[in-house]
Amino acid sequence: MSENLAKIKAPSESLFSKKNRKLLIEPLTNNNPVTVQVLGICSALAITVKMDTALVMGLSVIFVTAAGNYVISALRNIMPPRIRIIVQLVVAAALVIIVNEILKAYLPDISEQLSVFVGLIITNCIIMGRFEAYAMANKPWPSFLDGIGNGAGYAILLLIVAFVRELLGSGSLFGVKILGSAVPGEETGLYTMGYVNNNLIILPPMALIIVGIIIWVQRAKNTSLQEEN
Amino acid sequence: MKFLENILHKMEPNFVKGAKYEKWNPLFETIATFAFTPKQVTTKGAHIRDGVDLKRTMMMVIIALIPCLLFGIYNTGHWQMVAELGNRNLPYWENGLDKFWNGSLIVLPLIVVSYGVGLGIEFIFGMLRGHSLHEGFLVSGMLIPLTMPADVPLWMVGVATAFAVIIGKEIFGGTGMNIINVALTARAFLFFAYPTSMSGDKVWMAGTETTKVDGFTGSTALGDLATFMSDKPVFQNLNGFTSEYSLSESFIGMIPGSVGETSTFACLIGAGILLITGVGSLRIMASFFVGGLAMGLLLNLMGGNPYFELPAVYHLVIGSFAFGAIFMATDPVSAAQTAKGKLVYGFLGGLLAILIRVLNPAYPEGVMLAILFMNISAPLIDYYVIQGNINRRLKRIKTA
Numbered sequence: 001m002s003e004n005l006a007k008i009k010a011p012s013e014s015l016f017s018k019k020n021r022k023l024l025i026e027p028l029t030n031n032n033p034v035t036v037q038v039l040g041i042c043s044a045l046a047i048t049v050k051m052d053t054a055l056v057m058g059l060s061v062i063f064v065t066a067a068g069n070y071v072i073s074a075l076r077n078i079m080p081p082r083i084r085i086i087v088q089l090v091v092a093a094a095l096v097i098i099v100n101e102i103l104k105a106y107l108p109d110i111s112e113q114l115s116v117f118v119g120l121i122i123t124n125c126i127i128m129g130r131f132e133a134y135a136m137a138n139k140p141w142p143s144f145l146d147g148i149g150n151g152a153g154y155a156i157l158l159l160i161v162a163f164v165r166e167l168l169g170s171g172s173l174f175g176v177k178i179l180g181s182a183v184p185g186e187e188t189g190l191y192t193m194g195y196v197n198n199n200l201i202i203l204p205p206m207a208l209i210i211v212g213i214i215i216w217v218q219r220a221k222n223t224s225l226q227e228e229n
Numbered sequence: 230m231k232f233l234e235n236i237l238h239k240m241e242p243n244f245v246k247g248a249k250y251e252k253w254n255p256l257f258e259t260i261a262t263f264a265f266t267p268k269q270v271t272t273k274g275a276h277i278r279d280g281v282d283l284k285r286t287m288m289m290v291i292i293a294l295i296p297c298l299l300f301g302i303y304n305t306g307h308w309q310m311v312a313e314l315g316n317r318n319l320p321y322w323e324n325g326l327d328k329f330w331n332g333s334l335i336v337l338p339l340i341v342v343s344y345g346v347g348l349g350i351e352f353i354f355g356m357l358r359g360h361s362l363h364e365g366f367l368v369s370g371m372l373i374p375l376t377m378p379a380d381v382p383l384w385m386v387g388v389a390t391a392f393a394v395i396i397g398k399e400i401f402g403g404t405g406m407n408i409i410n411v412a413l414t415a416r417a418f419l420f421f422a423y424p425t426s427m428s429g430d431k432v433w434m435a436g437t438e439t440t441k442v443d444g445f446t447g448s449t450a451l452g453d454l455a456t457f458m459s460d461k462p463v464f465q466n467l468n469g470f471t472s473e474y475s476l477s478e479s480f481i482g483m484i485p486g487s488v489g490e491t492s493t494f495a496c497l498i499g500a501g502i503l504l505i506t507g508v509g510s511l512r513i514m515a516s517f518f519v520g521g522l523a524m525g526l527l528l529n530l531m532g533g534n535p536y537f538e539l540p541a542v543y544h545l546v547i548g549s550f551a552f553g554a555i556f557m558a559t560d561p562v563s564a565a566q567t568a569k570g571k572l573v574y575g576f577l578g579g580l581l582a583i584l585i586r587v588l589n590p591a592y593p594e595g596v597m598l599a600i601l602f603m604n605i606s607a608p609l610i611d612y613y614v615i616q617g618n619i620n621r622r623l624k625r626i627k628t629a
Binding site for chain 2: 193196198199200201203209212216
């Protein structure tokens, strides 16, 4: 009965209609999972010391949210609601294991640096949040786009934080020493003028402060995001 | 003065709401109220018994800091000369004018940078938020240079001041809203961000790095003491230490250290000024000292290591213990507010300061970390003091 209803109601919609594009773009800015919904903070603190780890982590999360959203959305009508959390966890866990194995095989260095945090993607609130809030109530294609959008929103924030932390903390970006060499005795670039890398910014508390500053700037610019007291 | 007043009076219409320079009103108002009394004064139903306002309170702290500042300038000049000649036994009171002059050349730029950066940021926030400049930074701006080692690069002072004003104060809403001491935030930032410029043997005397004399170290009393906890102590035993740093010299402040903190004597003069004018809290200062003394005595009882056996009184005169107790812990914004809470706050602060200092060689001076920790705990202390009071009164009602 319900399936028939859905068939009658469903209007044919182009793959990238205005509504679908919104699913992709909203999470990047005004509905960012990290700065607006304040989810996934812990991993944002742990793996943003370097740009390359942040990028790999971001891509992994995009993959898990997108593929996971698609699978959950496809299963949503045949899944008994009572066991839905278990099903969601199994799907997320399977995807995370796939990602972890791929990283181990092709990017062993970065996989080692990310250590447990790839495995911990499964506990990232963004994943379960999107499964519950979106995929359980929408069709596979929009869910897929929603997953990509939210994963990308998370990835963009990681990259901004990692940019600041790697630039000020290590004087490099993606491992390239763009501020010159800081080796004592043979300094080049900025370091000849007495510049020193900031050790505090490598410590986790500074990542939290940087996320806080991003939230501050975003809400100052877009006052509709500010909460009432 | 009438002349200045006339000028300000003539300029005023340009700065009122809707006028040409409305945006610059905070700047105008700051200068005008700095020179003369503010225009808005309480007219009726006064709740404050005294004419003292924030600006005057802050000025009293600045005045109390002057002994520390002057002594710090002289001391900095002395140790710079020591580093230059490579002779740690240089007579302290000779060539006084030279030392004072050289010291000013090192300390004054620190003060200028601290005030310049801090007030600049405060002005920007004042203009954005449409209020006049808050006075809070007057004291922080003086405390920051006094907590710096003489050799710290100026740009680091600027970065730390900016960090402390923005992250330590403005994001909480500005003066009076900060949860931790602003000056200590600046110092803690530098301590963790640029440890090589904030600790070790090279930074306490200007020019130690370039001194040509072999085997010269610019270590501080606390740095030397911390080596007792390692395998290679600087001194064979405690007597070696006490002959190098005598109690009276440490009390007067004739030892290397951050610019303004070496002299317990100058700090005590400042404490006197703060107490007479009622600006500083005697409860916090006294309990801070008692806490430090108690921890020192406890460590004496435990013994077994020369550092543990250091006479407890020494702990109060070396390092920044007195400076922290008198000027940092008593910050009226970030300290505990209740009378009982102040006692607990000060006592635990002193206790922790000595605990960190002795037991963790990685942090030779624990005063900064202890006070920051107590700043964060202060609301909790106040909460329990107030709850205790409420419960006691409730009991009285029930029994009556």
